[in-house]
Amino acid sequence: MSGIPPAPALPSLDAMISRLRLKQLRLLSVLADHGSLIKASEQLSITQPGASKALAEVETALGATLFVRTNKGLVPTDIGHLVIRYARLIQTDIGHLREEMQGMLEGSGGRLALGVIMGAVPLLSDALTRLLELRPGLSVEIVEDTSARLLRLLEQGRLDVAICRTSISQQPQLYDSIDIHDETLAVIANVAHPLADRDSLELEDLAASRWVVYSANMPMRLSLEREFHQAGLRFPLQLLETTSAFTTLSLLQKNPRIVALVSTEVAAFCTRFGMTRILPLRLRSRSEPYQLVTRHGGSLSPAAMLFMREFPAYQAGIQSDTDQMQGSNAGR
Known part of the structure; x- marks a missing residue:
């Protein structure tokens, strides 16, 4: 027999929904900020016994301990951190709901x-x-x-x-x-890239470069891998993976030898404002x-x-x- 005790059964979703209140979720967020029932009750304008009771109710509704008492005050448990994150998301959504309602009322x-x-x-x-x-x-x-x-x-x-x-x-x-x-693709680089003034380039000319690319299995990354395979070249191992256009541009600005694969729309935008150069490399692959x-x-x-x-x-x-x-x- 295993020595690991079975995980406690959680209340059903219907039970959680019927017992949870928005004011309880607000309490969790404030407790996470202050770590004190006294300070939380003051901010929410309720009594300390009322705050303590509300915390006990939400822990019962969720079937888990959310905070433990330490010499530094109330500290969230691992499940507590999870619940607090979702509590804040729900509060944000309520704020968006009010914002949309207000916008509709005001036209x-x-x-x-x-x-x-x-x-x-x-x-x-x-x-x-x-x-x-x-x-x-x-x-x-x-x-x-x-x-x-x-x-x-x-x-x-x-x-x-x-x-x-x-x-x-x-x-x-x-x-x-x-x-x-x-989508069509282009390779961009710093305006001072050593090969920027060439009339034409082959993929082999950039095989040793450090590339900024999307993460593995993303369509644009797969297109680049296909280009290297069709050219009989080994795909670069030293990659910089990011989904951020700003990060890509920042990396290109800091290192004139880095190159990046982007859409032609992004390449044209960045080049139009003098941030990058489009390298004269013709890519055969089209992305989805x-x-x-x-x-x-x-x-x-x-x-x-x-x-x-x-x-x-x-x-x-x-x-x-x-x-x-x-x-x-x-x-x-």
Whole structure:
């Protein structure tokens, strides 16, 4: 027999939802900040016995000890840290709810949460600029990350729309998507890169360089790996992996010998403002198209629908669906 005791059974989800209160979640956040029931009760304008009772109630509702007493005050347990993180997320969401409601009541536009992969940042910026001309009071949150991370945020309802790719997901049926732009790739470097003034380059000329790339198994990274394989070259081992456009630019500025693989849109933007040079290397591979992605079965806010309408491919899809419906009705 194993000497490890079985994990305690947690209350059911329905039980947790029915017993938890928003004011209890607020208490957890304040306790984490102060580590003291006295200070927490003062900030929340409740009595210390009331705060102690509320903490006991939330621990009972969740079936776990969230804080332990030490000589430094109340310290969160491992599960306590987890619960506090989600408590703060819930409070943030309530704040966003109020913000959207206020925006609708005032006619100022509400709130929109967008996700974008690095290569599609210029595309998103153009569409968002046009949208803000229509809805100047709109509040917008933009998350730049990998497709995998953005899809998870969509699943959790933390994003309204993402410009990314569903091909990396093992469950693409969870999303509705439409191709909006074919991505082509370019290699950029510091304006002082030793090979920047060459008329043409081969991949072999950059084989020994340190590359800034996306992480493994991401479409853009796979395209570069394919380029090296087709050229009969060993893929570089000393890589700098990042999903951040700013980090990429900063690295290129600090080291004139580093090169980076980016979309042609990002390359053109950075070069237009004198931050980088596009190296004269012709890449044969094309990356997968960008997609406009939403959660399957989820409802879209008016602001999200307006944002999606800024993309011609989405408009064409709507028109195609309308034509098919009209054709079907005409045939009856």
